[in-house]
Amino acid sequence: MTQTVPVIGVLFLAVAAAWAQQADTAFFESKIRPVLVNKCYGCHSSKLKAPMGSLRLDSKAGVLKGGASGPVLIPGKPRESRLWQALTYTDSHLQMPPSGKLPDAVIADFREWIASGAPDPRMEQTASEASPAYRGMGIEEGRQWWAFRPLKPVPPPQPRDSLWSANAIDRFVLSSLEKKDLRPSPPADPRTLVRRVYVDLLGYKPTYDEVAAFTADKSPDAYAKLIDRLLASERYGERWGRHWMDVARFGEDNPTGEATNPPYPYAWRYRDWIIEAINKDVPYDRFVKLQLAADLMPGTPRDDIRALGYLGAAPVYHKDLRLSAQVIGGFLSDDWDERVDAVSRGLLGLTVGCARCHDHKFDPIPTKDYYGLVGVFASTMRAERPLFPVDPAVELRFAWLRNRLFDLRYLADLLTGEASTVEGSAERVVKWKEEIETLKQEALRYQEKYPRLVHNLEKYWTFPPPKPPGEDGKAAAEAKKQFRRRNLTSTELFANAVFEAAQYVDGSDPHVTAIHYRTGEARDVPLLRSGNIANPGEIVPRHFLSVLSKRDPKFRNGSGRLELGERIFSDAAPLAARVIVNRVWGWHFGKALVATTSDFGAQGEKPTHPELLDYLASQFIAHEWSLKWLHREILMSAAYRQSSRPRPEAAKVDPVNTLLWRMNPRRLDVEDYRDTLLRSSGRLDETMFGPSEDVQAPANKRRTVYSRVSRSRLSPLLKNYDFPDPMQTSGGRELTITPLQQLYVMNSEFLHDSAAALEKSVAREPDAAAKVRALFRKALSRDPSPAEIDMALSFLNSGAVEQYAQVLLATNEEIFWP
Numbered sequence: 036m037t038q039t040v041p042v043i044g045v046l047f048l049a050v051a052a053a054w055a056q057q058a059d060t061a062f063f064e065s066k067i068r069p070v071l072v073n074k075c076y077g078c079h080s081s082k083l084k085a086p087m088g089s090l091r092l093d094s095k096a097g098v099l100k101g102g103a104s105g106p107v108l109i110p111g112k113p114r115e116s117r118l119w120q121a122l123t124y125t126d127s128h129l130q131m132p133p134s135g136k137l138p139d140a141v142i143a144d145f146r147e148w149i150a151s152g153a154p155d156p157r158m159e160q161t162a163s164e165a166s167p168a169y170r171g172m173g174i175e176e177g178r179q180w181w182a183f184r185p186l187k188p189v190p191p192p193q194p195r196d197s198l199w200s201a202n203a204i205d206r207f208v209l210s211s212l213e214k215k216d217l218r219p220s221p222p223a224d225p226r227t228l229v230r231r232v233y234v235d236l237l238g239y240k241p242t243y244d245e246v247a248a249f250t251a252d253k254s255p256d257a258y259a260k261l262i263d264r265l266l267a268s269e270r271y272g273e274r275w276g277r278h279w280m281d282v283a284r285f286g287e288d289n290p291t292g293e294a295t296n297p298p299y300p301y302a303w304r305y306r307d308w309i310i311e312a313i314n315k316d317v318p319y320d321r322f323v324k325l326q327l328a329a330d331l332m333p334g335t336p337r338d339d340i341r342a343l344g345y346l347g348a349a350p351v352y353h354k355d356l357r358l359s360a361q362v363i364g365g366f367l368s369d370d371w372d373e374r375v376d377a378v379s380r381g382l383l384g385l386t387v388g389c390a391r392c393h394d395h396k397f398d399p400i401p402t403k404d405y406y407g408l409v410g411v412f413a414s415t416m417r418a419e420r421p422l423f424p425v426d427p428a429v430e431l432r433f434a435w436l437r438n439r440l441f442d443l444r445y446l447a448d449l450l451t452g453e454a455s456t457v458e459g460s461a462e463r464v465v466k467w468k469e470e471i472e473t474l475k476q477e478a479l480r481y482q483e484k485y486p487r488l489v490h491n492l493e494k495y496w497t498f499p500p501p502k503p504p505g506e507d508g509k510a511a512a513e514a515k516k517q518f519r520r521r522n523l524t525s526t527e528l529f530a531n532a533v534f535e536a537a538q539y540v541d542g543s544d545p546h547v548t549a550i551h552y553r554t555g556e557a558r559d560v561p562l563l564r565s566g567n568i569a570n571p572g573e574i575v576p577r578h579f580l581s582v583l584s585k586r587d588p589k590f591r592n593g594s595g596r597l598e599l600g601e602r603i604f605s606d607a608a609p610l611a612a613r614v615i616v617n618r619v620w621g622w623h624f625g626k627a628l629v630a631t632t633s634d635f636g637a638q639g640e641k642p643t644h645p646e647l648l649d650y651l652a653s654q655f656i657a658h659e660w661s662l663k664w665l666h667r668e669i670l671m672s673a674a675y676r677q678s679s680r681p682r683p684e685a686a687k688v689d690p691v692n693t694l695l696w697r698m699n700p701r702r703l704d705v706e707d708y709r710d711t712l713l714r715s716s717g718r719l720d721e722t723m724f725g726p727s728e729d730v731q732a733p734a735n736k737r738r739t740v741y742s743r744v745s746r747s748r749l750s751p752l753l754k755n756y757d758f759p760d761p762m763q764t765s766g767g768r769e770l771t772i773t774p775l776q777q778l779y780v781m782n783s784e785f786l787h788d789s790a791a792a793l794e795k796s797v798a799r800e801p802d803a804a805a806k807v808r809a810l811f812r813k814a815l816s817r818d819p820s821p822a823e824i825d826m827a828l829s830f831l832n833s834g835a836v837e838q839y840a841q842v843l844l845a846t847n848e849e850i851f852w853p
Contacts (some may be wrong), residue, residue, distance in 0.1 A: 045500075046360055048432050062144075062151075063148065063154060063155060063156060064145075067144065067317035068157075068751060068834070069630065070132075070137065070144075071093070071641075072631065074132045075092045075637065076093055076336075076638060077389075077396075078686065079091055079092040079093070079097075079584035080093045080638075082397075086101040086102075088103050088104060089102045089507075090102030090107060093095045095155040098118075098153070098155065101117075104117070107121075109149075110153040111151075111152050111153075112149070113149040113150050116149050117129065118145070118295075121300065122136075122137060122145055127837070130236060130501045133378075135289070138769070139515075139771075139773065140773050141769070146680055149201070149731075156684065171258070171396055171397060171401060171411050171639065172397070172399040175688065177399025177582040178399075179708060180398075180637070181642075181805065182610055182613060182635035182711075183582060183609070183610060184300075185655070186608075186609040186649055186653040186656070188653065189646050189650040191194075192206055192646075194213055194714040196207040196209060202668065202671055202672050202673075204651070204668065204669065205673045207644055207647035207650065208647070208674045211644060211694050212694050212696055215689065216684075217609050217689065217694060218574070218696070219673065219695075219697075219776045220676065220678045220696060220698070222673070222676050222678065222680075223698065224252060224678075225249060225250040226246055226817065227679075228825045229245070229250070229392070230246065230264060230816065230852060230853070231698075231852060232261060232262065232670065233265065235274075235623060235670070236271050236275075236623075236704065237270075237274050238263040238274030238704075238707050238740075239270075239711040240472050240707075240714075240715070240849075240852070242715075242813075243752075243812035243813070243816045243817065245816075246816045258477055258585040261666055264556055264668060266667070269723060270312030270721075270742070271307075271314060272310040272736075273738055273740045276309040276740065277740045280309060280744075281759045281764075281765040281767075282618070282764055283326070283345050283375060283381065283763065284350070284759075284760075285300040285302070285305070285309075285744055286299075286348065286745065286746040287299050287303065287348070287727060287743055287744055287746075287763035288352055288407070288747055289352070289353075289567075289746055289747065290352070290747055290762060291353050291747060292747045293353040293355075294354075294445050294661070295353050295354045295445055296351045296352065296354075298668075299344075299531045301344075301348075301529050302344055302348040302727075303342055303725065303726050303727045304341045304422075304530045304531070305343075305531065306741075307723075307724040308338075308344070309343070310337070310723070310740070312342070312726070313329070315362075316639055316645065316662060317659040318659050319615055319660040319661075319662055320603075320608075320660045321381060321660075322603070322660075323469070323603065324600035324603075325339050326342045326343065326832050327345065327346070327378075327597070327599060327601050328599075329342045329773060330532070330535075331593065333450075333594060337422055337423070338422060340530050340531075340532050343531075343532035343533050344530065344531050345375065346415060346532040346596075347417050347418065347530070347532040349390055350746055350761075351370045352370060352853060353366075355367045356547055357449070357457060357548075360541065361542070363540050363542075363548045364568045365541045366470070367538060368409075368563070368568060369539060371409045371412040371413055371560075373763070375388055375408045375409060375412065376388040376763065376764065377763070378408070378599070379408070379832045380403070380633040380670070380764050381764035382611060382614065382633060383580075383605055383610055383614060383635075384614040384629075384632070384633055384639070385398065385610075385636055386398065386602045386633075386636060386638070387405055387407070387443045387445040387580070390404060390405040391405055392563075392565050393565070395494030395636075397581075397636060397637040398636035398638075400580065401581065401583040403562060403581075404576050404581055404582075406560055406561070406563070406575040407577055408577075408578075408580075409560060409575075410557070410559045410560045410575065410590075411577050411594050411596060411599055413537065413558055413560050414504035414532060414535065414538075414558050415533045415534070415594050415596060416536035416554070417438075417531045417532075417534075418437060418438070418532055418534040419437060419530070419531060420529060420530055421491075421529055421584040422515055422529065423487065423528055425488065427487060428675060429481060429485065430488075431554050431555060432554075433478070433481075433485075433488050433492070434536070434554060435552055435554045436474055436478055436492060436536045437491070437495075438552050439474060440471060440474055440492060440495035443470055443474075443495075443685060444462075444496075447464050447471070449452075449469045450463060451464055457546045457547065458546055461659060463547070464632075471495070472496070474496075475496040478492050486555040487527050487528065490527060492583075514767035527662050531756070533596075535551060535554065535555055535557065536554040536556065538558075539553055539554040539558070547554070548595060550709065550731060557577065559575055559577055560574070561574050561575065561576050561577060567620045576590075576597055577601065579607075579792040581611065583602070583606050584606050584607075586606075588602075591824055597629035609652065611662075612653070612655050612656050613629075613635065613652045615654045616648065616655050617642075617648060618766075619662065619665055619666070619669070619671065621767060623669050623675065623834050624675070624698070624699055625700075625701040626644055628642045628644050628647065629641070629642045629648070630714070632766035632767055633766035634764075642692070649711060650699045651668070654668070665696070674695050675698070676696045677697040678698065678853075679699065679700040681697070682696070685697070695712060698853070700852070701851065702850055702852075703770065703851065703852060704757075705739065705752065705753055705756030705757070706738070706740060708756070708849075708850060709730075709848070711786070713786070713789070715789075715793070715813050715844075716788075716790075716792035716796070716813070717796055717813075717815050718792055719736060719737075720736040720737045720791070721737075721738070724736060725741070727742060727743040728741060728743060729743055729750070730743065730752055730828075731751070731752055733784065733785075740766075745761075746762050749761070752783075752785075754774075755773065755779060756776060757769060757770060779845075780845045786841060787846060789840075789844055790838070790841035791837050791843060793813055793843075793844075794835070794837040795839075796813060797813070803827075803831050804828065805829075807819055807823075807827040808824070810843060814840065814843040827839060830842075
C-alpha cells in the first residue's frame with residue numbers, strides 16, 4: 036500500500052529545506068568567504084598562473100578537488116580535513132595561513148562549516164568571465180581599474196518610488212533594491228533611532244532623559260537638530276578618533292620592548308591630537324598630510340608636531356647591534372616596510388607591500404614603486420621633538436644627538452658587566468663613554484637657552500651608580516629597572532615625532548654594527564632582489580606610485596614625505612576619497628560598500644553600489660573633505676534610519692543584506708560597552724586628554740579611548756573583545772563570540788562594580804517595583820513592561836538587587852545596538 040504524505044507536510048519540508056539552504060549561504064558568506072578572500076586567495080586562486088601546491092580555494096570545485104598533496108576537505112568530517120588541520124596549527128609541517136594562526140573563533144567557524152557538509156554557494160568562473168586584472172596589470176591597463184579612474188559627476192538615479200528617498204543616497208539604494216523587487220524596511224522607532232545615533236557618533240548609549248527628550252520633540256527637524264548637537268559634542272572626537280586610531284595602528288610601545296625599542300612616552304599626545312582634529316573637522320586631506328609631514332608644511336602651528344606620532348610612534352623591531360650589518364639592515368627594512376604598508380593600505384587601500392620581493396602579482400605595482408616609497412621612510416628618523424619653539428638648526432642637532440647618545444648608551448650598557456663575546460669589550464666601552472662625554476659637553480652649551488632640550492638628554496649620560504661589593508644581583512636589576520622607568524616617564528613638553536634624516540647601516544666593524552643618521556639628508560635605496568638584503572640591485576629614486584601619477588612621480592624635496600601627502604590628495608585624490616568614504620560608510624552601517632576596506636585592488640571585492648561610492652567620494656571632495664559633512668549626509672538618509680528587524684521575504688533574496696533592505700544590527704565595540712556601563716552606573720569620568728591609564732585598573736573610570744594600548748601586552752579585556760592588532764593598520768574589527776566574553780560579563784570585577792553602583796543609585800526608591808523601574812531606566816533607557824516587572828519581582832524574592840542589575844547589564848539589549 037502506497038503511503039501518501041500530506042500536502043502541508045511537503046510544503047513544510049520544502050520551506051524548511053529552503054530556510055536551511057539560506058542559513059548555510061549566509062553563514063558561508065559572512066564567516067567563511069571573507070577569510071578565504073583575505074587570507075588564502077593570495078596563494079591559492081585559480082587566477083594565479085601557478086597556485087601554491089596546485090590548490091585553488093576560490094571555487095567550490097577547487098576546494099573539493101584539493102591540491103598536489105590530495106584532498107584538503109572532507110565534508111562532514113573536520114578532523115579528517117587537511118584544511119581544518121592546517122588552520123589549527125597542530126602539525127608543525129602543516130600550518131596555514133603562514134602569516135599566523137587565525138583567532139580561535141574563526142577556526143571554530145570553519146569546523147562548524149565543514150561539519151555541516153561544507154555548503155558552498157560559489158559557482159565556477161569561466162575563462163571569459165575572469166578579469167584580466169588577475170594576470171597582473173600593467174600600468175596603462177591598471178589606470179582603467181575601477182578604483183583608479185577619475186571621479187566624474189554621477190547623477191542620482193530616479194527610482195520608481197519617488198516618496199521614500201530623503202536624499203541622493205536613498206535614490207541609489209532604492210534603485211538597487213527595485214532591481215531585485217525589494218522594498219526598504221520601515222523607519223526605526225524614535226527610541227531605537229536616538230540610541231543608534233548616540234552610539235554611532237558619541238560611542239555610548241543615551242540616558243533615559245536623553246531618549247525622552249528626543250522622543251518628545253515633535254518638530255520636523257528634531258532629528259537634524261540631534262545630529263548637529265552630537266557632532267558638536269567633544270565626545271564625537273573621542274568616538275571617531277578611535278576609529279582612525281584603528282587605521283593608524285595606534286600603540287604606545289613596541290612588540291618586544293627591549294633596549295633598542297623602548298615604549299613611546301609621548302604617544303598619548305598623538306592620540307589627543309587626533310581627537311582634537313576630528314572635533315575641529317580638520318579637512319581630511321590636511322588631517323592626513325599633517326600626520327605625514329606636519330614639520331614640513333609652512334605655517335603649521337608647533338602644536339601640530341603631535342600629528343607626526345603616526346610615524347614617530349610606529350612599531351619598530353629590536354636591533355641588537357652585535358648582529359651583522361646584514362641582519363640589522365633586514366630589521367631596518369622591516370621597519371620601512373611597515374610604514375609602506377600602513378600608508379598604502381590605510382590611506383590608499385592598496386597592498387603595496389606585496390611588491391617587496393617581486394612585481395605585484397595582481398595589481399599594477401612594480402617592485403620599483405615599492406622601493407620608491409621605501410626611500411621616503413629610509414630618509415625619516417624617529418625623534419622626540421619639543422613642542423616649544425626652538426631654533427631649527429639647534430633642534431636638528433639635538434635630534435641627532437639624541438639618537439647617537441641612545442645608541443652609544445645602549446652599546447655601553449650592553450657590553451658592561453657581562454661575559455661579552457665581543458672582542459675588546461672593555462676598550463670599546465671606554466671609547467663610547469668618552470664620546471658620550473664629548474656629546475654631553477656639546478649639549479650643555481645650550482643649557483641656559485634650552486634647558487628642557489638638555490634635560491631630555493640627561494638620561495643618556497647619567498649612568499646608575501656601580502653595584503656595591505656583595506650587592507644582590509636581583510636588587511641591582513631592580514635598581515636599573517627603576518632608573519630606566521624614571522627616564523621613560525619624563526613629563527617634559529615633547530612629542531614622539533620624526534625628522535628628516537637618511538639612515539645607513541655601517542658594518543665596517545666586524546663585531547658591532549652601527550646605524551648612522553645623516554640629518555637633513557635624504558637617500559634612495561636599492562631594489563632588493565627577492566626582498567633579500569644581501570642581493571641589492573639598482574638604486575631606485577624616491578617616487579610615488581606610477582599607476583596613480585599624472586606627472587613625473589619623483590620626489591625631489593627632502594625625504595618626500597610632504598610630496599607623498601600632496602600626491603595622495605592630488606594625483607590619487609579619487610582613490611583616497613573612495614577609501615575613506617568607504618571606511619566611514621562601513622563604520623556607520625556595520626558593512627562597507629567595498630567589503631575589503633584596505634584592498635581596492637584586483638584581489639579585493641568590488642563595490643556593491645559603485646555609483647553611490649563615486650557620488651559620495653566626489654561630493655566629499657566638493658565639500659572640502661569634511662568628515663562632518665559626510666556624517667550628516669549618511670545619517671540623514673532614509674537608508675540609515677531603517678528598522679533593523681529581519682524580513683524573511685527580503686532575506687530569501689538577499690541573505691546578507693548587501694542591498695541594504697534593512698539596517699544591520701551590531702554588537703557594541705569593547706570601548707562602547709565599557710563606556711556605556713560606566714555612564715549608566717554614574718561612574719564615568721569625562722576628563723579629556725592626558726597620559727593613558729590601564730583599562731582594567733579599578734580606579735580608571737575614564738573613557739576607554741584614554742586607556743593604554745600596548746603592542747607587546749595588549750590588555751586581556753581589549754583582546755577578548757576583538758580590539759585590532761596595533762602592530763598593523765586595521766580595516767575593520769572581526770567580530771568573535773567566545774566563552775571568555777561571557778565569563779567576563781558574569782565574573783569580572785568591573786561588571787560587579789557597575790552592578791553595585793546601580794544598586795546603590797536606586798537604594799532610595801520606595802519599593803521593589805520602583806527599584807526595578809529605576810534600574811531599567813538607568814541600564815536600558817526605558818521603562819519595563821508589566822511582564823518584566825513581574826519577572827523582576829519574582830527574581831528579587833530570592834536574589835539581590837545587584838544581581839538583577841548585572842543581569843540587565845548583560846542583556847543583548849545592552850550589548851547590541853539596533
